[in-house]
Amino acid sequence: MRYCWQDWQALWRARSLLLTMTRRELASRYAGSVMGIVWAYLQPMLVVGAYFLVFDLIFAMRMGNNAPTSRVGTYLVVGALPWLAFCETLSRGASSLVEAGALLQKNALPPVLFIARNVLAGGVVFVPLMILLTLGYLPVSGLSWAVLAVPLLLALQWALALLLAHVMAILAAAVRDALQVLGFALSVGIYLSPILFPLSLFPPEWRWVLFANPMTALVLAYQSVLLQGLWPDLTLWAVVLGWLLVLALLLDVLIRRSRDELVDWL
Amino acid sequence: MSKAVLQVQGLGKRYRLYASPHERLLALLGWADRSRSHWALKDVSFELQRGQCLGVVGDNGAGKSTLLKLLAGTLQPSHGRLQWSGRVTAILELGAGFHPDFSGRDNLMFGGSFIGLGRDEMLRLADEIIAFSELGEAIDRPVKTYSSGMAVRLAFALVTAVQPELLIIDEALSVGDQHFQKKCAQRIELFRENGCTILFCSHSLYHVRQLCDQTLWLDKGLVRGLGDTESVLTDYRTHVRLQDGSQQHRAQAGAQASSDLVTDHDLQSWVASGKRAGLLEARVSGLDRDCGPESVSLLTDSDLVIRVRAISVSDEIPSIGVMLEQFQGTGITSVATHAEGANLTALDSRDCWTTWQVTLTFPQLPLHSGQYSLSFYLFDAQGLVVYDEWKDFIVFQWLSPSLTPGLVRLPHAWS
Numbered sequence: 079m080r081y082c083w084q085d086w087q088a089l090w091r092a093r094s095l096l097l098t099m100t101r102r103e104l105a106s107r108y109a110g111s112v113m114g115i116v117w118a119y120l121q122p123m124l125v126v127g128a129y130f131l132v133f134d135l136i137f138a139m140r141m142g143n144n145a146p147t148s149r150v151g152t153y154l155v156v157g158a159l160p161w162l163a164f165c166e167t168l169s170r171g172a173s174s175l176v177e178a179g180a181l182l183q184k185n186a187l188p189p190v191l192f193i194a195r196n197v198l199a200g201g202v203v204f205v206p207l208m209i210l211l212t213l214g215y216l217p218v219s220g221l222s223w224a225v226l227a228v229p230l231l232l233a234l235q236w237a238l239a240l241l242l243a244h245v246m247a248i249l250a251a252a253v254r255d256a257l258q259v260l261g262f263a264l265s266v267g268i269y270l271s272p273i274l275f276p277l278s279l280f281p282p283e284w285r286w287v288l289f290a291n292p293m294t295a296l297v298l299a300y301q302s303v304l305l306q307g308l309w310p311d312l313t314l315w316a317v318v319l320g321w322l323l324v325l326a327l328l329l330d331v332l333i334r335r336s337r338d339e340l341v342d343w344l
Numbered sequence: 345m346s347k348a349v350l351q352v353q354g355l356g357k358r359y360r361l362y363a364s365p366h367e368r369l370l371a372l373l374g375w376a377d378r379s380r381s382h383w384a385l386k387d388v389s390f391e392l393q394r395g396q397c398l399g400v401v402g403d404n405g406a407g408k409s410t411l412l413k414l415l416a417g418t419l420q421p422s423h424g425r426l427q428w429s430g431r432v433t434a435i436l437e438l439g440a441g442f443h444p445d446f447s448g449r450d451n452l453m454f455g456g457s458f459i460g461l462g463r464d465e466m467l468r469l470a471d472e473i474i475a476f477s478e479l480g481e482a483i484d485r486p487v488k489t490y491s492s493g494m495a496v497r498l499a500f501a502l503v504t505a506v507q508p509e510l511l512i513i514d515e516a517l518s519v520g521d522q523h524f525q526k527k528c529a530q531r532i533e534l535f536r537e538n539g540c541t542i543l544f545c546s547h548s549l550y551h552v553r554q555l556c557d558q559t560l561w562l563d564k565g566l567v568r569g570l571g572d573t574e575s576v577l578t579d580y581r582t583h584v585r586l587q588d589g590s591q592q593h594r595a596q597a598g599a600q601a602s603s604d605l606v607t608d609h610d611l612q613s614w615v616a617s618g619k620r621a622g623l624l625e626a627r628v629s630g631l632d633r634d635c636g637p638e639s640v641s642l643l644t645d646s647d648l649v650i651r652v653r654a655i656s657v658s659d660e661i662p663s664i665g666v667m668l669e670q671f672q673g674t675g676i677t678s679v680a681t682h683a684e685g686a687n688l689t690a691l692d693s694r695d696c697w698t699t700w701q702v703t704l705t706f707p708q709l710p711l712h713s714g715q716y717s718l719s720f721y722l723f724d725a726q727g728l729v730v731y732d733e734w735k736d737f738i739v740f741q742w743l744s745p746s747l748t749p750g751l752v753r754l755p756h757a758w759s
Contacts, residue, residue, distance in 0.1 A: 098457045102443075109445035181441045185458050186417030186434075252372045253365040335372050338420045339360060343368070 081333035082326055085244075088188040095187075099195045104202060118203045122162055126211075129154045144278040146305040152218060156304045157273030157297045159204075159211055164239060164293050165264045167200030171243025172260050175251050179344030189340055193247050197240045205232055212304060219307035227303050227310055234318050235296050241325040242292065248332045251343040267291050272298060292321045349429060349510050349541040350392040350415070356423035357385040357410050384410040385565045387424070392510070392541050392558075399556030399573060400545040401580050406562040408545045412436065412514050415543060430509025433459070437514075438499035444488035448479055448498055451487055455502050469505045476527070477501035497524055504528075507535050511542045522620045522729055529728045549577055550721060550730055574675070582672055614655055614697060621656035621731040623664075624699065626720045628738055640671075640715055642741045648706040653691070654722050654732070658698045662731060663723045664688065666704055671715035671739055676752065679704065682727045710753040713744040 089096060108114045133139050133151030140148050147153050171193050175182070178192040212228045219225065249256035268274065270291045277298065280288065288294045295317035299310035336343075360379035362368040371377040385407040392398055402408050413419040414426065416434030441458065442451045452473060456466035474483050477497040487495060504511075513532065536542055536555070546552055552559060552573065559576040561569035563583075569576040614622065630645030648668075656662045663682035669675045681688060681702060688700040717739045722732040746753065 094462075095457050098454065102454055106443055106445065109443070181458075183413075183418055184436055184441065186432075187458065249369070249372070253369045255365075331374070332372060335374070338358075338422055341419060342359060 079326060079330050081337065082330050085188065085190040085333065089190055089194050092188065092191055096191060096194055096198065099191065100198045100202065103195050103199045107199075119207065122159060122204065122207055125162065126155050126159055129158060141276065142279070145276040146301050147218065153276070153301075153305065154274065155211070156215070156301050157271065159207060160235060160297060160300055161268060161271065161273050161293060163200060163204035163208070164235065165267075167197050167204070167236070167239040168243050168246070169257075169260060169264060170196040170200060171239060172246035172250055173257055174243070175247040175340070176254065176257070176344060179341075182341050182344060189247075190244065193244050194240060197236060197243055200239065201236050205236075208232055215304040219304050222307040224303045224307050224309045227299065231296060231299050231303070231310070234322070235293075237322060238292055238296070238318065238325070241322060241329055245325060245329050245332060248329075248336050248340065251340055252336070267293070270294070272301070289317060292318075292325075295321070347394075347429065348391045348427075349394050349396075350543070351427040352391070352415075352424070353389050353426075354424035355385060355388040355411070355414060355421055355426060356383060357407075357414060357419060358383050358422040383565050385414070385562075388560075388562075388567055389424075390558075390560060390570060392543070394509075394541055395536075395539040396558060397536060397542040397544060397556045399552035399559040400543065400562065401547075401549065401552060401559060401577070402562035402568075403584075405564075407565040408562055409514065410565075411562065412512055412543070412545055415510075416512050428510055431460070431506065432510045432512065433503055433506075433508035434512040435500065435503055435514065436512070438496045438503070442487045442495060442499070445486055447485060448483040448487055448490070448494075449474070452483075452498065452502055455499070456505075459503060461506065465506075473498075473501045473505050476505075476531075478524075493521060493524070500524075500528055504531055504535075507538060507540055509541060511535055511540055513542065513544045513546075521618075522724075522731065526724060526729045533728070548730060548733070549581065550733060553577060578674055586672075619731065620660055621654060621662045621722055621724075623652070623654050623720055623722050623732040623734055625651075625653040626718070626734065626737055627651045628718070628740060631738075631740060640739050640741045642743070643709070646708055648709045650704045650718065652702055652704070652720055654688075654700045655697055656700065656722075656731070658693060658696045661688070661725050662700060663725055663727055664700075664702050665721035665723060665727070667719040667721070668706075669717050669719070669736075670751065671717045671736075674751070676711070676716070680721070680723065680727060682723060682725060709742060711742055711744060712746065712748070712750045712753065713742060714751075715739060715741050 104115055104118065108117055111117065113120070130151045133154060134149050135151075137150075139150035141150055141153055145153065174192040174196040175189055178189075181187070182189055182192070208228070212225060216225075246256055246260050250260075270288055271294045272280075272288065277285065277288070295314045299314045299318075302308045302310045302314075359382045360368075360371075361382050362371065362379050367376075367378050371379060388411060390398070400408050400411060410419065412434065413436065414421050415428075416432065416436060418434075418436070441455060443454075446454070449470070452470060453463065453466050456469075457463075461469070474480075477483075477494075477500070479494060479498060482490065482494065483498075487498075490498075511532070532542070532555075542555070544552065544555055556573050558571065559569070559573040559580075560567065561576050561580045568583075569579050627650070628643065629649045629651070630643060630647075632642040632644050650666060652664050652666065654662055654664060663680055665678060665680035665683075667675060667678040686702065688702045691699040691701050693699075717736040720732075720734040720737055721730060723730055744753070
């Protein structure tokens, strides 16, 4: 884990630059638009609003038995918002190095800074939205200690996104195809998760496949807190931590093999 | 003994060459490494003390840029060690990293954070930077409305806003218009006087000679020469001449063909070129012109009389430099009008352009027999900016009356 640790230290040393860069990244995304950064928040809110409108108000669809809640829209949103956050954060993080190539070749900056910048920018947008969602679901979940799990889950989700984005960013530096593969995986990933359908609808012998999606455990945990007001099951925490460990080990190897030449590949 | 500002030990950079990105992926994942190694730089060691200036010369692809990038920290060395103390500023490619949609001022504040200048420091420095860049009102316009020259000016003003301990320059003097080049040169000169250590990479041997006391010659990634600028440059130039010896003759033919006065057509092309000044003609009187292109002209006069003509915009009074060297060998002497307070004669003035002439005489040319070459330079009045450079423009043969061996006949007395 030596190389991961070194990168982490580099990030910590450059933390004020990281914050400046994150602000700048968000500002530059919407440079030239009238509404500016409001779009970043508005778009996910519109998606969430559309789910409610379509599934709960217009069609008033109901879930089957064994589902954690009865209304489809209410169920969908709890998984969809974190998933949206994950997709956006991960894909921007993965393409960060390739996009920052020219800058990295001319400035002596640690590459991890650019990955962390994009992942952090995703957090600035989606963490407040997730907190809003949690508050909005208090009538559903009921006020309980389980709500305190949300900040922990958010921290784990962004740690997961940072590690996975770093892995993908290095792979994308080596072969640009990695970004195409990632795009495909993210668009298929939503079906390999209990976001659209409750876990109980998947055949028991195939459920393990869902856990190939690193977000599955987190989505189940969010659902448990927000829909049922229950502290997430211990196995869910274990699965998330397992993913983090595996990714960190993989990342360490990738950093070691690519460190000297990473910038040359961009 | 003062502490070294920069220590480089056995520095090497290897590029792994893969036949395809696919093989790079396989190597990254640890399945098969089928790369070939290319060492862009191998085993480079040197040390720079405070206030020293090291020139880096070499052919294209010799590893100069790789060395500079390693020192600037944008590339990781594959081998060896690098140690430095204090602030390092690299002027590599200017203007990269500006966001086109943001204003110059905004880019300035953000660019400052990349080179380690905090917000407070940038607020303090901003006025001075903007003044130096001469952007004026334009500083609050988006960078996408800037000309490339404006962006470069802003970038240069930014990176040199704070004097570093070690300044790394890659051909930076050849950017921007000549007025700004001069300002850049003056600022670098000021840093140097203040004790800044400089590493300077350039194809302009004149600048290297003027600025650097030590020179490193890289050839195919290896150190070919390191030491006193004069001796390294002599070796390097011998190497360059051997590479393209045939160009001598073409230059000579040009010397004989050039006309006496500037035609209207020539004047037009000067105006169109955007340059501020250039050499027009250089002649040596008394050359035996019947020599064919395969042999070298013979100087028949006992004095070496050289006439040089140049053109410049009228508000500029240029200065002319002449260097006399042994052909493919040692430099003998160089003289320049600005250094000796000599004046150029204005021949003609038309449409804001002035033609200048100066005649240089070496009476009773005190050289032994041999082949000699003359190079011509055109500077600004202070000799900071090189407007034009005709290297080894005239090569001539000289037969000395004395038959004893040697290079120059020094004034002497027997008693």
